[in-house]
Amino acid sequence: MLALALFAAALPASDYAGAAACRSCHQTEFESQSATGHAKSLSRSRPGQPGDWAFGAGTQAITFVSRLDRENYLEHGESWFTRLDHFGPTPGHRAPGGVRYRIFDPAAGILRCFSCHSTGGVSLDAEGAIQPAELGVRCEDCHGPSAGHAAEPEKVRAMNPARLSAAQISDLCGACHRMAMGATASPRLSDPWNARHQPLMLAASSCFAGSKGGLSCLSCHRPHIGVERHPSAYDGACRRCHPAQRHTVATAGRVCTECHMPAVKPVPGLSFANHRIAVYAPTDPLNPVRRR
Numbered sequence: 001m002l003a004l005a006l007f008a009a010a011l012p013a014s015d016y017a018g019a020a021a022c023r024s025c026h027q028t029e030f031e032s033q034s035a036t037g038h039a040k041s042l043s044r045s046r047p048g049q050p051g052d053w054a055f056g057a058g059t060q061a062i063t064f065v066s067r068l069d070r071e072n073y074l075e076h077g078e079s080w081f082t083r084l085d086h087f088g089p090t091p092g093h094r095a096p097g098g099v100r101y102r103i104f105d106p107a108a109g110i111l112r113c114f115s116c117h118s119t120g121g122v123s124l125d126a127e128g129a130i131q132p133a134e135l136g137v138r139c140e141d142c143h144g145p146s147a148g149h150a151a152e153p154e155k156v157r158a159m160n161p162a163r164l165s166a167a168q169i170s171d172l173c174g175a176c177h178r179m180a181m182g183a184t185a186s187p188r189l190s191d192p193w194n195a196r197h198q199p200l201m202l203a204a205s206s207c208f209a210g211s212k213g214g215l216s217c218l219s220c221h222r223p224h225i226g227v228e229r230h231p232s233a234y235d236g237a238c239r240r241c242h243p244a245q246r247h248t249v250a251t252a253g254r255v256c257t258e259c260h261m262p263a264v265k266p267v268p269g270l271s272f273a274n275h276r277i278a279v280y281a282p283t284d285p286l287n288p289v290r291r292r
Contacts (some may be wrong), residue, residue, distance in 0.1 A: 014147060015147050016120040016140055016145045016146070017146050017147040017149070018138075018140075019033075019034070019134065019139045021143075021146075021147075021237070022139045024148070029139075033138070033223075033225070033291070036057075036225065037056075037226060037227065038049045038136065039057075039136040039137065039138060041057055041135055041136050042132065042136055043135060049080075050064045050078075051065050051074075051076055052065065052066050053066075060081070060082055062082075063079040063090055064078075064079070065110070071102055072102055072103070073098055073100070073103065073110045074101070075099045075101065076090060077093050077096040077098040079091070081243070081268070082269070083271075088267075089179050089267075091270065094231045103130065110130070112233035114130050117137070118140075118272060119136065119139075121133050137176075143159050143161070144159040145156060145160045161272060165216075166213045167213070167216065169218060170199040170203060171199075171214040173198070173217045174197075174199035177198050177199055178197045178198075178200050187206055187287070190286045192266035193266045195266060195272035195273070195275075196270075198219070198272075198275040199275075202215075204261060204276045205277040205278060205279070215241075219235055234254045234255070235256050238260075239256075259279065259280065260277050260280070261277055262280050263285060263288045
């Protein structure tokens with residue numbers, strides 16, 4: 001059962017040092033990462049907010065979760081959408097009453113939610129409530145459990161994702177940024193909701209295949225700072241592989257991602273860059289006119 005596997009895969013809490021332990025030696029990285037959406041991806045609901053837990057930093061939206069009883073949690077049917085400045089239907093919900101999750105359901109849906117929005121594994125407290133080890137996606141989600149490194153930094157090295165291959169980085173990031181599918185499932189790349197599963201879409205692009213292992217999430221995203229929201233910031237990464245790209249249409253004043261990674265809006269209030277890098281018509285940001 002996946003639910004049991006999530007608990008079995010969690011290493012002892014003593015193997016994790018916690019983000020605060022990284023601060024004394026890596027202050028710059030700690031301070032900048034602490035301000036990211038990753039670091040703020042899970043918190044207790046504040047006064048005035050619904051539910052017990054707030055999932056999401058609010059960069060785009062926040063979804064709320066309540067504990068119903070010893071065996072069940074409820075994902076609320078309405079989420080807060082920052083761009084809209086009001087509540088709207090939670091994506092994927094078919095009814096306004098929310099979705100009930102049983103903790104030990106074989107699909108382990110609610111455990112996966114807590115696991116991806118926290119660091120160091122999840123457990124159940126004495127009252128049977130889900131207890132994240134550390135709120136938010138922090139240092140050891142990417143660098144691995146590092147209590148040994150914090151105690152003896154010269155002797156015990158933390159994992160450095162920069163040394164991983166592109167496929168390994170996709171697997172690391174894709175543990176949460178990729179849709180969970182059964183063994184026989186085949187993703188539909190034209191489904192707008194898949195735009196939020198960036199490693200899946202990137203793997204389908206000719207740029208990824210043509211790079212022969214040179215293109216990864218880290219080619220464009222600096223993990224210790226927040227996601228750069230200005231599209232022109234990514235032009236430099238494109239030009240490393242396409243220094244003198246010739247176009248058949250006028251492109252003056254336009255940035256690379258505007259045409260090759262257009263914004264996909266699966267529901268009002270949410271927007272994701274299409275990581276299936278290609279050439280798209282202005283009216284269709286999902287189905288390539290031509291692959292790069």
